[in-house]
Amino acid sequence: MYKRSQMAALKTDIFHGDCLDVLKKFPDGKFDLVFTSPPYADRRKHTYGGVKPEEYVEWFLPRAAEFRRVLKSSGSFVLNIKEKVEDGERHTFVLELILALRKQGWLWTEEYIWHKKNCHPGKWPNRFRDAWERCLHFTREKHFKMNQEAVMVPMGDWKEKRLRSLGTNDIVRFQSRVGSGFGKNIANWKDRERAYPSNVLHLATECGNKDHSAAFPKSLPEWFIKLFTDAGDWVLDPFVGSGTTCVAAQELGRNSIGIDIKREFSELAENEVESATMALMERATKTNGYHKKNKR
Ligand SMILES: C[S@@+](CC[C@H](N)C(=O)[O-])C[C@H]1O[C@@H](n2cnc3c(N)ncnc32)[C@H](O)[C@@H]1O
Numbered sequence: 001m002y003k004r005s006q007m008a009a010l011k012t013d014i015f016h017g018d019c020l021d022v023l024k025k026f027p028d029g030k031f032d033l034v035f036t037s038p039p040y041a042d043r044r045k046h047t048y049g050g051v052k053p054e055e056y057v058e059w060f061l062p063r064a065a066e067f068r069r070v071l072k073s074s075g076s077f078v079l080n081i082k083e084k085v086e087d088g089e090r091h092t093f094v095l096e097l098i099l100a101l102r103k104q105g106w107l108w109t110e111e112y113i114w115h116k117k118n119c120h121p122g123k124w125p126n127r128f129r130d131a132w133e134r135c136l137h138f139t140r141e142k143h144f145k146m147n148q149e150a151v152m153v154p155m156g157d158w159k160e161k162r163l164r165s166l167g168t169n170d171i172v173r174f175q176s177r178v179g180s181g182f183g184k185n186i187a188n189w190k191d192r193e194r195a196y197p198s199n200v201l202h203l204a205t206e207c208g209n210k211d212h213s214a215a216f217p218k219s220l221p222e223w224f225i226k227l228f229t230d231a232g233d234w235v236l237d238p239f240v241g242s243g244t245t246c247v248a249a250q251e252l253g254r255n256s257i258g259i260d261i262k263r264e265f266s267e268l269a270e271n272e273v274e275s276a277t278m279a280l281m282e283r284a285t286k287t288n289g290y291h292k293k294n295k296r
Contacts, residue, residue: 019238243269
């Protein structure tokens with residue numbers, strides 16, 4: 001929890017317009033993290049206009065070039081996206097986009113999976129319910145800001161079960177069998193309470209009663225904001241929708257900019273940010289009052 005004065009210094013601004021145009025206002029290297037979920041190809045055409053899967057890469061690239069320009073060289077770009085099914089087959093536009101982004105100069109550093117813990121049950125003739133989405137992590141450089149300690153998880157059950165039966169390979173550090181050059185020493189984790197997480201995030205969808213059909217849960221941007229930024233850094237969501245990324249950024253003490261092409265969504269995002277600001281102010285006032293009382 002931060003103080004009212006720290007909060008007042010934070011900036012959260014929502015813009016209405018095409019991110020391609022709006023971003024022209026911003027200088028090179030302003031942002032530490034671009035975190036976003038773009039309009040998916042052809043999805044929700046009636047809500048906010050879909051881009052045809054065949055035209056998706058061509059549509060996305062000029063915008064990605066702007067994201068790259070406004071991102072610091074130590075920054076990260078995380079793209080939450082999932083390819084649709086067309087004619088009984090997964091479309092390949094996301095795979096094509098990854099290749100095209102690499103050609104644009106991005107490094108495809110990692111792919112995180114958001115496992116939707118509470119996806120809807122259903123029955124399809126040729127597949128099972130879709131319970132995950134990609135969070136593609138791109139960077140400008142091999143070395144980038146990454147606060148791994150900020151997202152450590154309790155060791156939990158794994159510690160109890162795995163460490164009870166340590167084998168020779170676990171005790172002596174050994175080179176990875178796949179020759180990656182990395183070794184492991186599981187015994188090192190014996191006395192630790194927290195471990196580094198995996199690249200699979202198990203988060204429930206939670207759209208509450210927000211008036212946006214494609215909002216992601218706040219816990220999704222939160223995790224990446226903690227991992228790739230420090231307090232006071234700048235976060236950008238160029239397809240901000242209901243403002244989830246900006247609310248998460250603000251609650252974590254980061255500055256942020258959100259952009260949406262639909263007026264109703266930029267206004268919704270502004271309202272969400274305003275409500276979150278009020279709630280934070282109230283909490284800060286209560287906490288400060290509590291500290292003053294206890295100092296006396
Ligand atoms: C998948 S939704 C984002 C939802 C958001 N993550 C949330 O939690 O509410 C994508 C958003 O991108 C907006 N959008 C589509 N094209 C855009 C563009 N060219 N520039 C800015 N926003 C755009 C849509 O109006 C939509 O609100």
